[in-house]
Amino acid sequence: MFTVILYGAAAAAVLVSFRKDREKTRQALKKGYKALINIMPEFLAVIMIIGFSLAALNPETISKIIGPSSGILGLLISSTVGAITLIPGFIAFPLAKALLDSGAGLVPIAAFVSTLMMVGFVTLPLEIKYFGKRAAYTRNSLAFVFSLTIALVMGVLPWIK
């Protein structure tokens, strides 16, 4: 669905641009192509790292690791798993729900969900390529710390059971 919209938007944009100025459109496509080729080595590396991390940490393994864990150690484990893995929301949220239902603590699950979204350990090479080491390391460490903090606060909010 998302892909269809994306292609539709790209096609429409190219069409409009082409009617306005052929030369500029040609330039734009060339630039896009060059930028894509330029970043390909990093993309390929990241795709392979994702392959390794997901093969090692598939949903069953994740639920085995996170499921029974508790306390500070459990929190650290679940947030680390979230930071390393890169799984789309439509798999991650049902997984989180299943873990909660089977008795996992709310705090580790909240931390897992947050680090999963905000911390990109496997995409670090790409992030560094675009933003440099300082920004990439800072953003990811801070995102990790904030994910933990938010999860801990969620553990004491009375309206979440």
Added chain:
Amino acid sequence: MDKVKRFKWVILLAGLLILALICRPAFGLHVAEITWSNFLYMLKILPPIFIILGLLDVWVPKETMIKFMGEASGFRGGLLAFLLGSAAAGPLYAAFPVAQVLLKKEASLINVYIFIGAWSATKVPPFLFETSTLGLPFALSRLFMIIPAIVIIALLTCKASLPEKEAIYKNAHNL
């Protein structure tokens, strides 16, 4: 030689994969399978993103970007960056090339980090998914805490990367 250097990580990882296929065939095959399907997915979503990027680069004047998201854009610039990131779809790695165009057109560093933060954490489709699986109280509480966190992370990341600021903008111009 330059080509080899650019692909050093890919070569290293491919070596590891071959090793895995020999020593632990089941695991290695699993890795290859996931890598392949992700590779196909990437090939599917990246071309339109980079086409749009190229068009943005050619058509959006730098002055416009400076006005809306530049150093002096203030709260409204930040809000725009946040909304842009939240309205996006796709994995975080797709956000980086978009951020590159923003940087090239001289959006401020803090706004670009807010954009990245929003893209990672407050996109609409995942939020809807979270609401339907983990419940509205869970999703909303997390959202309300994540938003200030995004801003604080952006501020601190901006501070930390100040020494590399010029390099980041220079790099962005390689588009």
